[in-house]
Amino acid sequence: MSKLPLIFIDGDQGTTGLQINERLRGRTDLRLLTLPFAERKDALRRAEAINSADIALLCLPDAAAREAVSLIDNPKVRVIDASSAHRTDPQWTYGFPEMSPGQSERIASALRVTNPGCYPTGAIALLRPLVQAGLVPADYPLAIHAVSGYSGGGRAQVEQYEGADAANAAPFVTYGLALKHKHPPEIQLHAGLTQRPVFVPSYGAFRQGIVLTIALHARLLPSHASKEKLRAALERHYEGARHIKVLTAEQGTAAERLDPTLHNNSNDMTLGVFGNDGEGHILLCAVFDNLGKGASGAAVQNLDLMLRGM
Numbered sequence: 387m388s389k390l391p392l393i394f395i396d397g398d399q400g401t402t403g404l405q406i407n408e409r410l411r412g413r414t415d416l417r418l419l420t421l422p423f424a425e426r427k428d429a430l431r432r433a434e435a436i437n438s439a440d441i442a443l444l445c446l447p448d449a450a451a452r453e454a455v456s457l458i459d460n461p462k463v464r465v466i467d468a469s470s471a472h473r474t475d476p477q478w479t480y481g482f483p484e485m486s487p488g489q490s491e492r493i494a495s496a497l498r499v500t501n502p503g504c505y506p507t508g509a510i511a512l513l514r515p516l517v518q519a520g521l522v523p524a525d526y527p528l529a530i531h532a533v534s535g536y537s538g539g540g541r542a543q544v545e546q547y548e549g550a551d552a553a554n555a556a557p558f559v560t561y562g563l564a565l566k567h568k569h570p571p572e573i574q575l576h577a578g579l580t581q582r583p584v585f586v587p588s589y590g591a592f593r594q595g596i597v598l599t600i601a602l603h604a605r606l607l608p609s610h611a612s613k614e615k616l617r618a619a620l621e622r623h624y625e626g627a628r629h630i631k632v633l634t635a636e637q638g639t640a641a642e643r644l645d646p647t648l649h650n651n652s653n654d655m656t657l658g659v660f661g662n663d664g665e666g667h668i669l670l671c672a673v674f675d676n677l678g679k680g681a682s683g684a685a686v687q688n689l690d691l692m693l694r695g696m
């Protein structure tokens with residue numbers, strides 16, 4: 387390619403879009419195309435921008451992301467969609483490079499990449515290698531709990547916590563009580579589960595960061611499974627991964643608490659396996675930034691893969 391690749395962020399004024407913009411600021415290997423604020427929702431201008439881009443990053447609500455894809459008539463345009471519109475669509479490549487051997491290469495050559503959801507990133511990172519290793523049965527009756535920073539709810543929720551009425555924002559909220567959150571189908575598909583997991587999300591009065599936990603009973607696991615075996619399987623899977631680290635047994639013993647903000651403003655994720663052997667209780671944990679590895683950081687990681695060779 388003679389010219390530097392042209393990148394368009396649709397939704398660049400939103401929570402995810404702004405952080406992608408920040409991460410790309412100062413890059414000299416690409417050109418960023420932005421629309422004036424007043425034109426950011428003008429379908430005609432967006433269509434022109436998307437079709438002139440080499441890669442379009444969609445940081446939009448699901449409906450607007452679907453609309454954006456329908457506006458594409460240039461067959462060369464490549465897309466990274468940060469929304470949940472296409473995450474279980476087999477036509478789209480799932481943008482989680484570390485999830486299996488060859489996934490980075492698939493992303494690097496893909497025309498359509500769907501960025502994982504924030505919570506699914508942690509759940510799939512923990513479960514997929516363990517299910518594939520035969521250490522967690524694919525039909526295990528899973529319950530996944532997670533606490534996120536309020537920015538997971540996008541601009542409207544950020545406004546509640548940072549706007550004029552911030553003093554009245556709840557310190558902690560557990561939600562999704564109808565158990566119909568949008569994430570379980572995505573988690574089930576990409577973790578390789580045969581049963582839909584229960585998902586219990588919460589958010590607190592902190593801007594960004596996630597702690598996600600999954601409790602397991604050893605008596606429901608294969609007899610050869612133990613917390614050491616689970617940890618070793620995760621260590622094997624993520625060996626050499628730049629952004630995902632597994633706590634060693636010593637680090638796990640020393641850890642007394644998990645801070646959701648540990649990896650804020652980075653693309654890193656820490657996984658941990660804790661347990662009480664006497665009770666046969668095991669706890670899988672993931673800590674990461676909902677706007678880092680959970681959204682904007684992951685989008686830039688995928689963008690960098692797709693830019694290889696352009």
Ligand SMILES: NC(=O)C1=CN([C@@H]2O[C@H](COP(=O)(O)OP(=O)(O)OC[C@H]3O[C@@H](n4cnc5c(N)ncnc54)[C@H](OP(=O)(O)O)[C@@H]3O)[C@@H](O)[C@H]2O)C=CC1
Pocket residue numbers: 396397398399400401402403426427428444445446447448450468469470502503504537538539540541542676677680681
């Ligand atoms: N926040 C998070 O932690 C994560 C978010 N995501 C996903 O990323 C996507 C964006 O989320 P987030 O950044 O949080 O949301 P925000 O609400 O913060 O941002 C969405 C942006 O899209 C703009 N927008 C809405 N409708 C249109 C339209 N028709 N045409 C053009 N622009 C439009 C909004 O403009 P305006 O605000 O001016 O109306 C806003 O700037 C969502 O699909 C979300 O699921 C993924 C992982 C994590």
Ligand SMILES: CC(=O)N[C@@H](CCC(=O)OP(=O)(O)O)C(=O)O
Pocket residue numbers: 468469470502503504505534535536537538539540543587588589680
């Ligand atoms: C704290 C909070 O509100 N979180 C959001 C999830 C973030 C999001 O928008 O979902 P994706 O990560 O799939 O894009 C929610 O539960 O709807």
